[in-house]
Amino acid sequence: MKKNKIVAEFFAGIGLMRAGLERAGWATVLANDIDPIKRRLYLNHFKGSTDHFVLEDIHKLSADSIPNVDLATASFPCTDLSLAGRRAGLQGKHSSAFWGFVDILNGMGNRKPPFILLENVAGFLTSNKGEDFYSALSALNNLGYAVDAFIVDAVHFVPQSRVRLFIVGQLRDESKVEVRQDLTETDIRPTKLVKFINEHPQIRWCVNTNLPDLPDVNNNLKKIIDKVSKSSSLWWNADRVSYLLNQTFERHYSKILELKDAKNYAYLTAFRRVRDGKSMAEIRFDGIAGCLRTPKGGSARQILLEVGKGEVNIRLLTPSECAKLMGADDFTLSGTANEALFGFGDAVCVPVVTWIAEHYLNPGIENLHKKKKTDELYVATT
Known part of the structure; x- marks a missing residue:
């Protein structure tokens, strides 16, 4: 496993984000969640992780305690972004935890990870008529991240219909990132999302249009x-x-x-x-x-x-x-049936995360390191 693919996961749950990233060669050096039951299930599967699992409210974490990483992930609570949560939005009791993640990144200053990956329900796109999504992307822009968004249904990988919205953020120095005007609907960017992207040029986008098609559905x-x-x-x-x-x-x-x-x-x-x-x-x-x-x-x-x-x-x-x-x-299954079911029902689909890592994050990190080596070589020879 390459040492240069290091991740800190927030809202870690039982660790399925980690499981998906590990399959693509990533190493987790910090995990954070507020739920002691999920921590117990996490540690029962990922042996030897006690030293880097921090059981704490994200709002109480110190940015200074976060190690330098290449990627930070956040599967923040979806409760207030769904119909079940009455669409209270990013100001709701649960989903407002997103702002704790923003505070952590802001507090890291020039140590911010070059990539971030966020995951939530597809309802995030339309929560409060799109205002929550716009506010979140704007906050990430203000931290220096140009953003991309896409939607993946886990049914392409497993026999479960599980539609989730993903946001990838990349630290970019450019003052403006242009969106292709011919951006059209694809299997990962349906009409509603394409419309949002095209209608919000004030957002600093970095839309990756080179991702492969999702696997054909062949599950039962x-x-x-x-x-x-x-x-x-x-x-x-x-x-x-x-x-x-x-x-x-x-x-x-x-x-x-x-x-x-x-x-x-x-x-x-x-x-x-x-x-x-x-x-x-x-x-x-x-x-x-x-x-x-x-x-x-x-x-x-x-x-x-x-x-x-x-x-x-x-x-x-x-x-x-x-x-x-x-x-x-x-x-590794442990705890009561309800504890296990709660952990899985509140998690990300492992092969979906692996697909994102292999086709999006890994090439991004490789390009970043190539650029860094080129810059260092240029400095050394001038």
């Missing part, structure tokens, strides 16, 4: 299903199965009955949602899981349906299956 839940004995208490009893099926839409129930007669099992997922004041079970039939959530309420746990061979078997997704849906197949 069958790949991640655990072998759970039919005698296991994880499977629901007949009454509970019947209760859920009675909560499905009529068209969904009809499709389930069709699949029940098949010779092989089909795997479906479901979430409970309130529709017109009534609890309903919404089923996905595309072989893809819905976006994992943190299990704060009864409706947040994702349900697995195994249908076929004359049977309809139902249970909740296991922590192991959730790990695989996040591309963290080798993650």
Whole structure:
């Protein structure tokens, strides 16, 4: 592992950002989070990390305590940027932690990392009619970072639909970074994002238009299903199965009955949602899981349906299956099921981060070091 690819991760959670970066050759020298349970799960997987995991509110961290790094990451809380958080925005109780990250970077002065990577829900783009996104990018500009933004759905890497917005910031000396006027929609920059970029030339952009296409979607839940004995208490009893099926839409129930007669099992997922004041079970039939959530309420746990061979078997997704849906197949599971599910539901998808590192961050760091060597050579010969 090259020593010149060093990262400090903020809002580290259980460490899936680190896991993704490590696969691309990065080394983590500092991790920070405020949650002691996530710290415990992190340390149980990343052995020997006690010395560099700082359990603290980011607002209380001293910039002087942050080591020199090439990259700082921030998967700051999304609660106030989503519909579930009533769109309180960057001034909300949770998502305002973003400003703690800004303060850290500002306090580092000329030691600021040359690259930063931020991750959040796609709703960040439209939170408070785009004002939150604009404020965040402007703050990063004020620190000297030219910015890029793109959106990746984890379904290109794992059988889970998980759409996330990423921001890459690069320290740039230029007073202005021009945006290509012909910027058009791509698989990582949909119409809404392209429109925002083109309509905000006052933001210092550095849009990378050379990124490859995302991998073709070729995932299915069958790949991640655990072998759970039919005698296991994880499977629901007949009454509970019947209760859920009675909560499905009529068209969904009809499709389930069709699949029940098949010779092989089909795997479906479901979430409970309130529709017109009534609890309903919404089923996905595309072989893809819905976006994992943190299990704060009864409706947040994702349900697995195994249908076929004359049977309809139902249970909740296991922590192991959730790990695989996040591309963290080798993650060391520990703690209670709810603790593990909370950690995965609040994390980044590992192969998505690896893709960003391999195609964006690594070339950027290599170019930076080449430029530095060229500058040093020029100084030495003049």
